[in-house]
Amino acid sequence: DAMVIQNPRYQVTQFGKPVTLSCSQTLNHNVMYWYQQKSSQAPKLLFHYYDKDFNNEADTPDNFQSRRPNTSFCFLDIRSPGLGDAAMYLCATSRQNRVGEQYFGPGTRLTVT
Amino acid sequence: EDQVTQSPEALRLQEGESSSLNCSYTVSGLRGLFWYRQDPGKGPEFLFTLYSAGEEKEKERLKATLTKKESFLHITAPKPEDSATYLCAVLKGSNYKLTFGKGTLLTVNP
Numbered sequence: 001d002a003m004v005i006q007n008p009r010y011q012v013t014q015f016g017k018p019v020t021l022s023c024s025q026t027l028n029h030n031v032m033y034w035y036q037q038k039s040s041q042a043p044k045l046l047f048h049y050y051d052k053d054f055n056n057e058a059d060t061p062d063n064f065q066s067r068r069p070n071t072s073f074c075f076l077d078i079r080s081p082g083l084g085d086a087a088m089y090l091c092a093t094s095r096q097n098r099v100g101e102q103y104f105g106p107g108t109r110l111t112v113t
Numbered sequence: 114e115d116q117v118t119q120s121p122e123a124l125r126l127q128e129g130e131s132s133s134l135n136c137s138y139t140v141s142g143l144r145g146l147f148w149y150r151q152d153p154g155k156g157p158e159f160l161f162t163l164y165s166a167g168e169e170k171e172k173e174r175l176k177a178t179l180t181k182k183e184s185f186l187h188i189t190a191p192k193p194e195d196s197a198t199y200l201c202a203v204l205k206g207s208n209y210k211l212t213f214g215k216g217t218l219l220t221v222n223p
Contacts, residue, residue: 004156031209033209040215040216041215042117042200042212042213042214042215042216043157043200043211043213044213045210045211048209048210050209055209057210090156090157091156092156099204099209099211100144100145100147100162100202100204100211101147101159101162102157102159102211103159104156104157104158105156106154106155106156107154107155107156109154
């Protein structure tokens with residue numbers, strides 16, 4: 001089945017220790033998204049890629065970076081995690097002409113100690 | 114500023130007890146309104162797209178409707194497996210950003 005895969009599902013890191021989350025997709029969608037979702041809150045878009053074109057949301061902290069080496073893979077790098085960065089990180093994909101119909105991965109739950 | 118507000122925050126129903134969830138929005142240049150279902154510890158799952166006032170979409174026990182200011186997700190004769198958080202989201206203009214509401218946590222008791 002075509003899908004969006006995120007690894008790891010759970011990640012524990014120390015305050016200030018860089019961490020990388022990964023996302024892969026078999027849907028061949030050209031748009032990929034990273035969202036942050038805290039408990040009982042709405043998913044918040046951090047950035048998205050349209051093909052290799054990177055688009056950062058204005059309020060995404062500089063601490064968050066992303067890479068998309070090819071169509072299938074996308075990475076979220078948190079350079080110096082703070083306690084406030086503990087959250088669920090969701091990767092999603094869509095076709096460029098169906099942006100509202102996004103396919104989400106299962107998420108990575110990040111804990112910062 | 115664009116806003117998406119969902120109500121109620123939480124809803125408990127008995128199996129078979131029909132009800133509706135509300136999503137009100139203030140967005141200029143609405144391009145579409147979308148409903149998603151999210152199970153605990155999982156990513157959202159796409160349910161419906163609504164593009165214009167008066168439009169309706171149905172899937173099993175769920176029916177989504179849209180007016181110029183709000184959308185409703187009607188749940189007919191719900192079952193325990195319908196328990197989840199239901200999120201609505203809006204898309205505006207030509208950008209790629211979905212703005213989500215906080216969701217309604219639906220619990221259906223057997």
